[in-house]
Amino acid sequence: MQGTEPKVYYYAHSIPANEAPLSHVSNALVTLTIASVVGVVVYFSRDSVRRVLLWVSEQEVWIIVLVYVALFTTVSLPLMWGYIVVNIAAGYMFGTWRGLGITVSTATLGVLLGHLFIRGCLRQVVERHLVKSRLLRSLLLVLGGTHAFRVIAITRLTPIPFGLQNAAFAVSKVPTWLYLCASVLGLFPTQLLNSYLGTTVRNLDDVVSQSSTSSTSTTTGWVVFAVQTGFDDMMNGETPPTFTSDKEEADYWRQKAMEFKQSLEETREELEEFQSGSRDLEAELEAQLEQSETRCSEYQSQVNRLALENDALKERLERLHNEFNSQVTSLQSELSGIKSIKDELTKHIRKLEQDNDDLDRAKRATVASLEDFEARLNLAIERNAFLESELDEKEELSVSVQRLKDETRDLRQELSINKGKDENEPDNDRATELTRLTSTTPKIAALQKKQFIQPPKLDLTTSLPIGEGNGGVLVDSNKMALHSTQHTDSTPNTPGIPPHPLPSLSNGPMTPSSRISALNIVGDLLRKVGMKIQQINRDLNRVNSVFKADRNS
Known part of the structure; x- marks a missing residue:
């Protein structure tokens, strides 16, 4: 102050x-x-x-x-x-x-x-x-x-x-x-x-x-x-006011000095009061400060304790985080392996489906080809049945022809024997015999027209499958040719009978060459049918093996 x-x-x-x-x-x-x-x-x-x-x-x-x-x-x-x-x-x-x-x-x-x-x-x-x-x-x-x-x-x-x-x-x-x-x-x-x-x-x-x-x-x-x-x-x-004299001005300034001095004293008193109040306030503030410091120390201890707990929790969190990361990594690796296995299985399933589709298409194609082969086989069997019936008819006709030939030979022998007697016999007996011969000759000609003339040597090596009508017996065309040859050769060449057939028999409906070509065509067809049947059997066996493998897998 x-x-x-x-x-x-x-x-x-x-x-x-x-x-x-x-x-x-x-x-x-x-x-x-x-x-x-x-x-x-x-x-x-x-x-x-x-x-x-x-x-x-x-x-x-x-x-x-x-x-x-x-x-x-x-x-x-x-x-x-x-x-x-x-x-x-x-x-x-x-x-x-x-x-x-x-x-x-x-x-x-x-x-x-x-x-x-x-x-x-x-x-x-x-x-x-x-x-x-x-x-x-x-x-x-x-x-x-x-x-x-x-x-x-x-x-x-x-x-x-x-x-x-x-x-x-x-x-x-x-x-x-x-x-x-x-x-x-x-x-x-x-x-x-x-x-x-x-x-x-x-x-x-x-x-x-x-x-x-x-x-x-x-x-x-x-x-x-x-x-x-x-x-x-x-x-x-x-x-500032105006002054009339120096004394008045001095008095004025003296009075102002006294006023300021008095103001200074008042200010000092106020300051002392303020200082005393401030000391009380300072003491109170110091007490509050001590209390605050005590609370601060308590708070600091709590902060330290919480910091330790926080560090422990952080360590635990870090440990759990590492464990979870390792688990997540292992699960991700397992998931990737499972995904790869799933992809492989998906590819395998797709491949199996494609194979199934291919097998279904092959099966449908095989079934269609089998149906076609069955139809063609049935047609061949029908043709074979017709041929068998014709062969049976031929056999019957051959027997009839042979019988008629025998009768003709006998008649010719009888004619040759009776030729000498005709000269001594009366004309009535000769006329009766001629009438009998003329009535028999047209029948022989009609039978010869129906006869299938078989060549002596027919080279057919194909076996003809016969249907159920003849018990499934295979008829060899060579045997048929030999059989017909035996029938033709069984007729003895008598001196009075010429070796060639009768003139009326040479005008048959089919020539031997056409007959041979027809038989060759039938043999080729039957051979092809046999090959197709074998191929169908092989395809059926292969399809059955594939189906069995699918069922086993």
């Missing part, structure tokens, strides 16, 4: 005299008049203000940030006002919460820039004029203590002009970071309130209409601006 006393008395030599009550009233009236004029001008130029706000709201984000930083830097300077207007404008353009965010960020940056500018460029000017206000002198004394953060935060909530607060904080010895943090905390309530007020007039219709809400909000804003401006003028707008 002793270090600040000379500085106070040094500034006391330049302090002007007190104004008369009339002077204070006149200053207040002037301030109110100026505020009213400014409010009226802004009210009637609201269309221009609205266009400016709309233009700003339509710009890029970085342009809006630069504009607001410049505005907040400007209103942070001493003797400047408009901080509330900028806050309300943010709420008007962007709403309560977005406007609050823009206001907090840009106001913090603007307050920082204004603080650095005042501290670097306007420090001496502010120090010369700041001691005129007793309130600000007390504020500077309090800022030199240990509760600067609390004092700055509370001062931001007072109606002291915004620029004057920034000037007082700039010439103090408060660190910049402490000043900035306390300003952010102290300005937040007013920023929230002003953003809400701006939101009530965010609509263009609310601004231009005569509704009670918009009018009340606008009037409230301008009244606050006017009060702020008037308070700023009253705090900083004192003018």
Whole structure:
């Protein structure tokens, strides 16, 4: 306290005299008049203000940030006002919460820039004029203590002009970071309130209409601006009075010195009270600090215990994770093996289905060929039956012919024997014999026409399959030829009978060559039928073996 006393008395030599009550009233009236004029001008130029706000709201984000930083830097300077207007404008353009965010960020940056500018460029000017206000002198004394953060935060909530607060904080010895943090905390309530007020007039219709809400909000804003401006003028707008003599001036300054001395004593008393209260508060805070440290130690032990549990759980989780990974890997390998087996089985099944289809097609083709072969075999059997019937008829005719030949031979022998007797016999007996011979000769000719003349040597080596009519006996064509030869050769060549047949028998329906060719054709057909039957049997055996293999598999 002793270090600040000379500085106070040094500034006391330049302090002007007190104004008369009339002077204070006149200053207040002037301030109110100026505020009213400014409010009226802004009210009637609201269309221009609205266009400016709309233009700003339509710009890029970085342009809006630069504009607001410049505005907040400007209103942070001493003797400047408009901080509330900028806050309300943010709420008007962007709403309560977005406007609050823009206001907090840009106001913090603007307050920082204004603080650095005042501290670097306007420090001496502010120090010369700041001691005129007793309130600000007390504020500077309090800022030199240990509760600067609390004092700055509370001062931001007072109606002291915004620029004057920034000037007082700039010439103090408060660190910049402490000043900035306390300003952010102290300005937040007013920023929230002003953003809400701006939101009530965010609509263009609310601004231009005569509704009670918009009018009340606008009037409230301008009244606050006017009060702020008037308070700023009253705090900083004192003018020194005029003196008629040097003695009057000395008395005035002596009286002011006594007043400041008395003010200093009062300030000291307040400071002592504040220090005693702060000591009590410090003791209480130390007790709370000890309790907090005890709780912190307990919390730290809990944190350590939980950290150990967390590490154990992490190890367990990692172990389980590794086990699960190994299980998943093994299951994936098994799944891949099963998939490969499934693919192989699918391919095998597809191949079996294709083989089945091929076998079905082969079976159908074999069945169709068997049906064709059966039809052809039945046709051959029918032809064979016809041939057998013809052969039987031929045998019967051969027997009849042989019998007739024997009868003819006997008759010829009888004729030759009776030839000698005819000369001695009467004509009636000869006529009777001739009549008998002439009646027998046409019968022999008719039988010879029906006879199948067999060549003596017919070279047919094919066995003819006979149907069920003759017991399934195979008839050899060579044997038939030999049999016919034996029949023809069995007739003895008597001297009186020529070896060739009768002339009437040489005109048969078929020649021997045509008969031989027909028999050869029939033999070839029968041989082909036998080959086809053998092939069919082989195919049937192969199909049966395939079906048995499928059933076994």
